[in-house]
Amino acid sequence: MPHKIGFAVVSSSGNEDGYSANELMVHAPTVNGWRSTRSCLYPQVIILQLVERCRIRKLQLLAHQYMISAKIEFYVSDSLPEYFSPNQSDRFQRLGYVSLSDNEKTGFKARELKSVHVDAMGQYLKLIFHKNHVNRYNLYNQVALVAINVLGDAVDGEMASTPTKEQLIEHYLHNTHEDSALDGTYLGKLDSISPLDDLAFDMYQDPEVAQIIRQLDEKKQDAVRLERYDLAKKLKQAIADLQKVGERLGRYEVEKRCAVEKEDYDVAKLKKQQMDEYRRKVYLEIELHNLLDMGLIQRTEEFPLEPLGYSGSPRQPKPKESSKHKQGKSIEKAPKSEPERVSPNPTPPQRTPTPPPTPQAQPLIPKINIDALPYDERPLPALRKQMGETQNQLPEPEPPESAITARSTGITGEPEPLTEKAVREASFPIEVYGEGLVAGAYSKTWSYREDALLAIYKKLMEVPAGTSKDDLKTMMRAAVFLVRKALVDKVASVFQASLKLLKMIITQYIPKHKLGKVETSHCVERTLPNLIAKTGDSTTRLRIVATDFIQEMALFKEVRPLQAIPAELVKPLKPNTPTRLALSQLELLERLLKDLGTDNSGFTADNVMQFAMGALEHSASEVRDTAVRIIQIMYRKNKSAVLEYLPPDDANTRRNILYKNMFDGFAKIDGRPTETQVKTQKKAATQEAEKQKKEEIRALQEQLAALQEIQAEQVSKGKERDTHKPSKAAGKKAPLVPPPDIGDDQSSVANYLDNLCIFCGEKDDSFNEEGLDLHYWKNCPMLRRCEHCRQVVEIASLMDHLLTECDKKDSFGKCPRCTEAIPKQELTEHVRAKACTPAKSDKVANHCPLCHENFAPGEESWKSHLMGKESCKMNQRRMQRTQQMQQGKTGGLSVTKPGVKGRSPSIVTKIPAPKTGLNKTSSRTPAKR
8 A cells, every 4th residue: 555655855956045955854734845046047956765665656746836847857766876977867767747837827825736646666756847937926936845745665676566366365365464464455455545644634734633643543443453343433533523623733833933933922822822722622532532642642842843764774674664654744753762653554463452541641731721712712622520530430431423522512510619709799690590500600611601691591481471570570680690791701602692692581581571671671771881892802703793783682673662772872982992892883883873763763963973073083093984974874864963063164174184075975965076076177177278278379379470471461562662663754853752761661570579469459669568568457458357366367268267267266156047257145146037148159159248248159259349340338448449549530630741742641450551651650751862
């Protein structure tokens, strides 16, 4: 039968510090395994020397989670080649290779266990690791191997690998001592492998428990040979239970190692105590059931984890001596001290009865207070009496079906007597239920406490209907006294038993016997404070159970009319309230608000808001966030009452991120845009306005360029006309007019744009930098000064300015009908009156903010409306300009100047004509020839 073969590492290509190849010789949950050096050269080689020449049947490899070799080759040889030998590669025979997964599907969190079935003989095994799979975790392109397991059969070089016909006949006819060594080989199980030799067993089991399981498996095999099937059945069940125990202890060991690496020594100490106590309980039960002599078990504390012992000669003189390496564990016993316990398949004549437990084994058992440990991490409960007393009183106990038994549901044995303080405290329930039952409720053993509550539950359920009211009330109040004590118990089963009893009293016992609301109120008032305190427990499961039960109890038809739970939940939090307790109380209040509402439920807008406003001052952000959610729930129910408790919604208040989120939540509830959304919309509107303004400026620039071209053409035509004048009047002797000053014309064209208003198109020589500013500030009919910020803006964009740019923009609102900016205090009345002229889209018509009328669309229409003959009557600058022009006409501007005979008066226009002669300010006379 193939079994585990021990080996030693002969050589390796190299390793990273702390990850030597010798780690492969040990199989345990906490081993590191082998890891190549960083940025190593490939291939990497490891050579193993088996303890003897054997027939290798199976190889098991446990790969690393992300340092994974793409391919591993296997070679086998009977002898180790000499280094520097030219033919050393010929000494090894190639068996083949396996490919490993890149592990991307598991997110590089799982380890691949690869099993390779081979059939080869040899004593040396060589592994060649090829280049690694590339991933983001393997930064240095390393390969690693966590563990390797070799399974096979030890063979002699002179012995055939298959049994002869005579050996088979002899085995079936005479099962002698000589033939007992053939067991497991000629029984038709040549290819079967024990699960205890599998690599997964050792990598997830506590080494010490794994040793016990192997010894129990030996006893089971012996019991089967001796046809003691009852004992074999019990041993089989014990092995199954111990495997679960070993896995838990292995997990504890890994957690302890992690805590030590993080230097969290409190957690490490706690894990060690859990392991020792759990181990002590399990070993005690194994000894009490007479399954194994635990005094002979080697403790890992006494013997540290070490690889398999390896002798100088790879061959062993006897198969029995070599079979000790089947264990493959560092906790294996030394051959000198226990040679008879290392054989996996001992024969019946060699077995000796298990000696009774001795007192020398007792010092190995640590004593730890179980109550100090969390309930989830506690070991199985021990039997009620000491080990020595039980062994003396029960010389031959009948073992149960399992080596690890669970406690019965009823009370077994006697709890410790009550102390004087407990007797004084529990005098009332002692009178009702007796000292024995109350002693169980006060016991230091959690199982007695649980059984006492269950016994009271049973008593109350069996109370006859004809019992007097006084007796019923007395029994109920005594039970509530014990329930109140059990609600603060740290053990989950005791706490749940108390909840079960309390629920039965409220929903069944009181209605059945018609005890009334007074007794219900007594139960709730006495137990609710302890229940709320339990919602702040450090154990998550207990917190959840307590919170769910309070919510359920508040909805009981017997409890809901009392309104006791809402009144208790809205009590203000104390400044030193722990975070878990405050958070659980707020979450419970949030749940019940959704379930009960505020109509005749005990919750009102006042008491809930007072509680929530106090919770907003808590130091924990989780508590404050939950308080904000509660306020938003109340806002949906009663907006005005909630706003009375909150500061005004202004910029100063919104500096507090808590209130900012709260008011944004109110806006979402009302369907209004939040402050962030309003800012985004305003920003988008401003960007759109700037974009339009840029487009207008670009259009004006294009118009100016066209004007400049026209001006240049007119100047060139004037030059041509002046050039041809002498040729036409050649026969006349009249004096010639000197040619115009060409340089003056060119300079005026160059200065044309500098003296032009780009908004109204007016040109004047006084329009220098200061003159244009004065023109913009006072006279330009296309512009207007804002009455609120004194900024000069275009009349076309006056409304956008008031809504988005003005210093007083917050005091204006937009009318949805006429789209004009209206003061907010007048906006409601303005909209309600509907007296304004409805605005149309920009493609259909423009809307004047001065006269409030619609006119033709387009940019040119604005000039016509504001500057034309039938211009806007409300444009004060246009009216002033018209008056000035009329005064200029009556002032005698039509008189011709000397030297310009018969010339019409000059009028300032938007587009001046090209200068072909003297202008209106010229007083020069023609020069004589």
